[in-house]
Amino acid sequence: MDYTRDFDTAVQTFILTDLPASTPADAEFFLKTGLEGWQNGRPELKFGGRTLHRAYPIGTQLSFKVSRDAPESEEGDAWGQRRPDRCHVVTGEATHELSVQSWMDSPLSERPSTLSAQTSRLEVHSPELEDEFTVLVWQPPQANTAGQRFPVLYLHDGQNVFDQATAFAGRTWQAAEAAQALAAAGLPCILVAVTVRDAHRASDYVPFEIAANGFHSSAAEYQAFLTGTLKPLIDARFPTLPEAQHTAQAGSSFGGVASLYGGLSRPDVWGSIGAFSPSVWVQDFGLLAWSEEHPAPHSRVYLDMGDHEGTFTADAARLVTQTRLLAARLRDCVQDVVLTIGEDHWHTEDAWAARFPGFLRWWLNAMSE
Known part of the structure; x- marks a missing residue:
């Protein structure tokens, strides 16, 4: 679906600045967003090398993550587990520098428990x-x-x-x-x-x-x-x-x-x-x-x-x-x-x-x- 047709839009530039050592040499990268149903592998959301330019309507409350061209390849947190969404309100053109800590299909460890003795x-x-x-x-x-x-x-x-x-x-x-x-x-x-x-x-x-x-x-x-x-x-x-x-x-x-x-x-x-x-x-x-x-x-x-x-x-x-x-x-x-x-x-x-x-x-x- 084209969300930009009837709205004023602003180009968002996404730049992959750092990738985990486990990243395959031939990997392709995609953006996943809440606006676009968190679908993986959408051609229009594919990075060209490490950069993606994408127009979004002004006023979009954009939640997004990076993924690779493989199932369960979404970016993860310090332990290789699910990370919080990245969030940005689109008010004009903006550049987002993205450092990927890990991939969820290559988990590093389980998150440690934070339950107290009480x-x-x-x-x-x-x-x-x-x-x-x-x-x-x-x-x-x-x-x-x-x-x-x-x-x-x-x-x-x-x-x-x-x-x-x-x-x-x-x-x-x-x-x-x-x-x-x-x-x-x-x-x-x-x-x-x-x-x-x-x-x-x-x-x-x-x-x-x-x-x-x-x-x-x-x-x-x-x-x-x-x-x-x-x-x-x-x-x-x-x-x-x-x-x-x-x-x-x-x-x-x-x-x-x-x-x-x-x-x-x-x-x-x-x-x-x-x-x-x-x-x-x-x-x-x-x-x-x-x-x-x-x-x-x-x-x-x-x-x-x-x-x-x-x-x-x-x-x-x-x-x-x-x-x-x-x-x-x-x-x-x-x-x-x-x-x-x-x-x-x-x-x-x-x-x-x-x-x-x-x-x-x-x-x-x-x-x-």
């Missing part, structure tokens, strides 16, 4: 979904103090929360670091990270039947697992404050939808909700109407959105507007809503990591007032 790993069976979940539980240093109990935050996409070895593109939310800093400041909590069922993410997290989940939702069963199986287990094994006012769930993207759905469905269990970059577009923005139909007068809601989420700057502006609208609708349905717009933030773990400490402080401060 983190416990549980394998929990869900009778609601007839499946197993890996659950990571981080406790503050104060947990060693007899008799002290703590508020608890449950996090979706738990593989991305603590450990770079399992996080998408090796980028975590740095949640343990944020919680450690607040614990040192007198605001301790327990974090419970629930690892996703990869093949069922859209089904478990989205309560609507949409194409992404094959028009089948298991969100009610997933939330029943959190409320009926996991939370009682956590409360029995760890020094929690089990009441709703001390319990929250949070997540990003589809996980943000899951948090709003779960928290507003059971305000007797979840007193606070963290919705990072929620996918407000699902079911033709059905989340807005659904939220209004599920008031939770004692609940507190944190919403945010980056201002660079979407394929074009106009898309990003619409997402910000829709998130503002959701916040306005929720203000009539819950006790408190706080809205944050992340400046220069994309739809990435790095952006959510940057906003997470502010959310955590907001949540914990409310319980210390």
Whole structure:
């Protein structure tokens, strides 16, 4: 598809400055972009030697990587594993010098784990979904103090929360670091990270039947697992404050939808909700109407959105507007809503990591007032 026909465009020049020693001498190189469906080997995206010139519409929020002319040959990180996307907003002509660290078809090693000694790993069976979940539980240093109990935050996409070895593109939310800093400041909590069922993410997290989940939702069963199986287990094994006012769930993207759905469905269990970059577009923005139909007068809601989420700057502006609208609708349905717009933030773990400490402080401060 020609994306440049009806738009003002700017030429982007991509230059390969460094290549790994493992690069075959006869290799050909291509650009892969989100705008063009991450397809590999497109003739119009082939480098001539080490240089590619390509026009993109002004306002494109370009995410891209380099690949070779072979399957699974995408550029990797320092370990030869998946690296974060390169990102650039097209505002005019620009030159991008690209240093390739590794190729994913020649991995160097596994990424080292960054789980701390304060983190416990549980394998929990869900009778609601007839499946197993890996659950990571981080406790503050104060947990060693007899008799002290703590508020608890449950996090979706738990593989991305603590450990770079399992996080998408090796980028975590740095949640343990944020919680450690607040614990040192007198605001301790327990974090419970629930690892996703990869093949069922859209089904478990989205309560609507949409194409992404094959028009089948298991969100009610997933939330029943959190409320009926996991939370009682956590409360029995760890020094929690089990009441709703001390319990929250949070997540990003589809996980943000899951948090709003779960928290507003059971305000007797979840007193606070963290919705990072929620996918407000699902079911033709059905989340807005659904939220209004599920008031939770004692609940507190944190919403945010980056201002660079979407394929074009106009898309990003619409997402910000829709998130503002959701916040306005929720203000009539819950006790408190706080809205944050992340400046220069994309739809990435790095952006959510940057906003997470502010959310955590907001949540914990409310319980210390």
